[in-house]
Amino acid sequence: MSRLIVVSNRVNPPADKGVGTAGGLAMALSAALREDKGLWFGWSGETVETYSGQMSMQVVGGVTVALLDLEEQDREEYYNGYANRTLWPLFHYRTDLVNYERSFDEGYERVNTRFAETLLPLIGPDDVIWVQDYHLIPLGRELRKRGVKNRIGFFLHIPWPARRVLNTLPRHAELVESMFAYDLIGFQTEDDSEAFNDYVMHDMGAEVFADGVVRAHGQTTRVKAFPIGIDADDFAATLKSDKAQDYRQRMLKSQVGRKMILGVDRLDYSKGLEERFAAYETLLDKYPDLQTQVFMLQIATRSRDAVDAYQDLRERLDTISGQINGAYATVEWVPLRYVNRPYRRDELAGIYASAHVGLVTPLRDGMNLVAKEYVAAQPPEDPGVLVLSEFAGAAEQMKEALIVNPMSREDVAEAIRKGLSMPLKERKARWELLMDKVQKSDVSRWRDDFVSLLKAPITPERPKVVPMASAQKIQSTVA
Ligand code: GDG
Numbered sequence: 349m350s351r352l353i354v355v356s357n358r359v360n361p362p363a364d365k366g367v368g369t370a371g372g373l374a375m376a377l378s379a380a381l382r383e384d385k386g387l388w389f390g391w392s393g394e395t396v397e398t399y400s401g402q403m404s405m406q407v408v409g410g411v412t413v414a415l416l417d418l419e420e421q422d423r424e425e426y427y428n429g430y431a432n433r434t435l436w437p438l439f440h441y442r443t444d445l446v447n448y449e450r451s452f453d454e455g456y457e458r459v460n461t462r463f464a465e466t467l468l469p470l471i472g473p474d475d476v477i478w479v480q481d482y483h484l485i486p487l488g489r490e491l492r493k494r495g496v497k498n499r500i501g502f503f504l505h506i507p508w509p510a511r512r513v514l515n516t517l518p519r520h521a522e523l524v525e526s527m528f529a530y531d532l533i534g535f536q537t538e539d540d541s542e543a544f545n546d547y548v549m550h551d552m553g554a555e556v557f558a559d560g561v562v563r564a565h566g567q568t569t570r571v572k573a574f575p576i577g578i579d580a581d582d583f584a585a586t587l588k589s590d591k592a593q594d595y596r597q598r599m600l601k602s603q604v605g606r607k608m609i610l611g612v613d614r615l616d617y618s619k620g621l622e623e624r625f626a627a628y629e630t631l632l633d634k635y636p637d638l639q640t641q642v643f644m645l646q647i648a649t650r651s652r653d654a655v656d657a658y659q660d661l662r663e664r665l666d667t668i669s670g671q672i673n674g675a676y677a678t679v680e681w682v683p684l685r686y687v688n689r690p691y692r693r694d695e696l697a698g699i700y701a702s703a704h705v706g707l708v709t710p711l712r713d714g715m716n717l718v719a720k721e722y723v724a725a726q727p728p729e730d731p732g733v734l735v736l737s738e739f740a741g742a743a744e745q746m747k748e749a750l751i752v753n754p755m756s757r758e759d760v761a762e763a764i765r766k767g768l769s770m771p772l773k774e775r776k777a778r779w780e781l782l783m784d785k786v787q788k789s790d791v792s793r794w795r796d797d798f799v800s801l802l803k804a805p806i807t808p809e810r811p812k813v814v815p816m817a818s819a820q821k822i823q824s825t826v827a
Pocket of ligand 1: 505506576612613614647649689690691692693696713714715716717718719721
């Protein structure tokens with residue numbers, strides 16, 4: 349029987365759907381595997397003195413998981429190093445924050461080899477293997493080296509950078525070449541797929557075919573955008589729960605008639621939090637009549653504390669939030685509620701539902717599930733307004749949001765103001781279109797679309813797409 353095997357860096361299915369505080373990727377994957385007899389393989393998050401390659405198997409939240417312990421050196425070089433100090437900033441266009449060391453590269457290769465060796469005995473002849481995200485780009489190649497003939501797919505949850513940005517990574521060619529071990533490579537957006545094709549055509553002399561088939565150096569793969577979504581049914585059920593409704597009421601009460609502008613993010617420099625605070629300050633400065641009439645709630649849960657750039661960001665945000673409150677607060681009104689503790693999913697659903705404006709302004713983001721959760725939580729009779737960065741993958745789909753350039757504090761401030769004063773009729777019209785997309789393009793659809801194309805054979809010889817520098821060229825050739 350054909351089984352789905354999902355492989356990702358961390359394996360953390362939520363034990364209880366409502367209570368979990370797991371991130372976007374974890375929620376999406378557990379939703380995808382729950383109904384399946386699938387297996388989820390990855391790092392336990394624990395380290396041992398000496399790596400043994402031993403796994404522990406268990407069932408968590410209805411999902412069978414196989415966990416591998418790594419060594420402290422692996423954590424430093426592979427996870428805190430190459431994954432989060434090299435690839436993450438680079439793929440989010442923060443070349444200023446990229447830290448590259450040869451030892452990171454070696455640790456990354458070593459852990460990908462360890463993953464391949466440990467996973468190998470678990471793979472049945474008909475299993476379909478789906479590798480997740482930037483931590484494990486070379487895993488497909490390592491599995492192939494060990495004789496795995498199964499279908500293997502790869503999905504990148506973060507943006508794929510422009511060619512000249514990727515060129516700044518030492519040994520970029522080797523990294524990209526390793527991806528040709530996959531039968532299917534999935535990206536979040538058309539933009540990302542096109543950036544990948546641009547790289548392989550220019551730097552590898554690859555041929556790109558109209559149906560996404562890509563051929564280089566005698567190897568063939570297929571490239572396509574699969575925008576990830578939320579588990580819409582599960583979210584709707586969570587939203588209806590007593591806890592969520594109770595939280596919504598509590599939030600409405602604490603608003604005392606003021607309108608709430610909400611941000612919910614991992615505390616990460618890609619999320620544009622400093623720029624968002626600056627935009628909010630501009631709003632208060634430019635429109636004094638809004639002071640005391642609105643407030644902003646920013647939930648920013650701590651993340652990757654071991655990496656310096658994250659500690660620096662936290663310190664800067666503490667300072668900026670203090671400055672805003674110091675400058676504008678009155679004895680009765682605090683303009684910015686800045687919160688670092690995580691909330692339960694049901695609590696979060698209630699908080700989303702009570703917000704008049706959802707502010708999602710990353711500088712770069714693969715997709716951004718918060719944008720979709722905010723829309724899904726809105727009361728149909730009185731929905732709030734989503735303000736969304738043009739650099740979130742979600743903007744490719746969610747065009748009815750107020751789309752902004754997060755680098756412009758004036759643009760963002762104007763969009764917040766427009767959102768706060770938008771007439772009900774327009775809010776409803778925009779929300780209905782957005783909600784339809786959030787429901788249709790949900791996580792099950794993402795999983796089904798990816799896995800069914802992964803299983804489909806690649807049929808050779810399609811009309812060739814001419815090398816291009818931009819999206820339009822590919823599309824017009826296909827059309
Ligand atoms: C990566 C990509 C892509 C946040 N605070 C709390 C909490 N969260 C949850 C949100 C949402 C998730 O974390 C964040 O997901 P995002 O998609 O916004 O961002 P990343 O974590 O960076 O995820 C991203 C995603 O992978 C999936 O492909 O969209 O672009 O960067 O679900 O609700 N959840 C709870 N408490 C919190 O305080 N329970």
